[in-house]
Amino acid sequence: MPVDVARILPFAVDTWTPASSLKRHRFLTHAHRDYLVGIATAAAASIYATRLTILIALRICPDLDRAAFVEMEAGAPPLRVPDPDGDFTVAAFDANHCPGAVMFLFESPAFGTILHTGDCRLTPECLHTLPLQVQGRVDYVYLDCTFARCPLPFPSKEDSIRQVINCIWRHPNAPAVYLACDMLGQEDVLIEVSRTFGSKIHVDVDKTPDCHANLSLVAPDILTADAAASRFHVMAFPGLAERAAEILALARARGQPEPLIPMRDEVGVWHVCLSMHSSRDELERALEVVRPRWVVSTTPPVMAMDLSYVKKHCSLSRFAPDDPIWKVLGITTDAMSRTVVTGSPPQSSVETIEKSEVAVTCSVEEFGSDESRQVVEVAAEPTLESS
Known part of the structure; x- marks a missing residue:
């Protein structure tokens, strides 16, 4: 959060x-x-x-x-x-x-x-x-x-989607393609696959209801509820490896051509890029x-x-005593002039180290939730380090 x-x-x-x-x-x-x-x-x-x-x-x-x-x-x-x-x-x-x-x-x-x-x-x-x-x-x-x-250097979203498209092109005989793109924000993959291959995307409303609802808002024209009407199917990302193994095993048992399930080993880090x-x-x-x-x-x-x-x-060494940052942090100019100023939450605590270093630690109540226990620290060059 x-x-x-x-x-x-x-x-x-x-x-x-x-x-x-x-x-x-x-x-x-x-x-x-x-x-x-x-x-x-x-x-x-x-x-x-x-x-x-x-x-x-x-x-x-x-x-x-x-x-x-x-x-x-x-x-x-x-x-x-x-x-x-x-x-x-x-x-x-x-x-x-x-x-x-x-x-x-x-x-x-x-x-x-x-x-x-x-x-x-x-x-x-x-x-x-x-x-x-x-x-x-x-x-x-x-x-x-x-x-x-x-x-890691991330490729762009466009490059990531292109990897998916190229992966599909490399497997023209795959009777079905399963795309683990059920998360809000991955609709661009489905839209581009639909546009490139001239096909709608099947989304099972029972298995991936959120994806179905979101796609209905974002790109309803590419959506189909008929599994037989499309080569492309959305599958949930959680449990992807297990579900993929089941699908591949079933196709082999039936003597059918294997479907395509783009995974990390085929398309690199596209799941990371699409985060x-x-x-x-x-x-x-x-x-x-x-x-x-x-x-x-x-x-x-x-x-x-x-x-x-x-x-x-x-x-902070670049900020003047009348800078608005002190007001945002709840720190008075009087406090800045003292060597050590302490206070219990919800007040901020400040320790000033003479000339070379200034550190400000803002209380959780100021900048973070109880769950995160966030602490924001800034120090003057060249000794700036994060906690």
């Missing part, structure tokens, strides 16, 4: 914790099931999301009230949100993650400019949808760092474009501070 935003902010993003329940405005970046945990019991305030995200969320959580949602769309003009502490604007941009997924850009004189990526795959095309004034520097970025520590999260290189390139002053990882326990760009550029 993602972390809570700073307490001073009037909104919550993707969190339905006791801390986020105190917020006056809620935002939902996408509708993967793990991001909806607790939403039905914490929906007192309006929830801003895209139409597709709303429809998927309502299906997964039938107790939700459609009237609780405020609809936004990627690329639409910024929306002004009235707030007693000062109105702010919010705009949505494509997160390149799953259908309906967006990043939110918040702007206000009170808290500055904040980009919350939600879950994202930050390709150059995705970044170019951001306004030009954002492609330079924002105050704070809440960043999806799922693969921040992963050294829809940025690679380490993509994260670093994205940070070079956005040039944030402060970064918070939304995916504990992986730290945004592991990224080389952040280590080089995002250092």
Whole structure:
């Protein structure tokens, strides 16, 4: 689950914790099931999301009230949100993650400019949808760092899908092709397979109901419930190896040609690539474009501070005493002047080491859920290290 935003902010993003329940405005970046945990019991305030995200969320959580949602769309003009502490604007941009997924850009004189990526795959095309004034520097970025520590170079989504298509072309005599693409966000594979081979995709509503429902919203024209009408079938990814072995064994026992089940040994790392999260290189390139002053990882326990760009550029030694970061963190200028300042949660604790190093550890109540026990640390160059 993602972390809570700073307490001073009037909104919550993707969190339905006791801390986020105190917020006056809620935002939902996408509708993967793990991001909806607790939403039905914490929906007192309006929830801003895209139409597709709303429809998927309502299906997964039938107790939700459609009237609780405020609809936004990627690329639409910024929306002004009235707030007693000062109105702010919010705009949505494509997160390149799953259908309906967006990043939110918040702007206000009170808290500055904040980009919350939600879950994202930050390709150059995705970044170019951001306004030009954002492609330079924002105050704070809440960043999806799922693969921040992963050294593997990911091919693009397009290359990954091309591997699947090429795999199918290499087996023209396979009477059936089983695709483990039942997860929300893998619809692009099915759409491209359907387009390339001129065939609908069979999805068993009983075995993969979520996939059937999502595809009905995203690409209903490629969907068929008739197994005999298509060579292409969706199968669930959980238990893929066992299910594949059963299908192959049955075909052999019947003396039938073996069906094709693209696996990792045939198409490389395409399942990883289609996980829809940025690679380490993509994260670093994205940070070079956005040039944030402060970064918070939304995916504990992986730290945004592991990224080389952040280590080089995002250092508290660069912040002036009147910088808004101290207000966001709840740290007073008086506290900054003391050698050691301590406090018990929910306050922040700060230890200042003279000249060479400054470290800030924000309490879980400020930036993380009780489950994640997230700790965000920043230190001045050259001694910056993550915990």
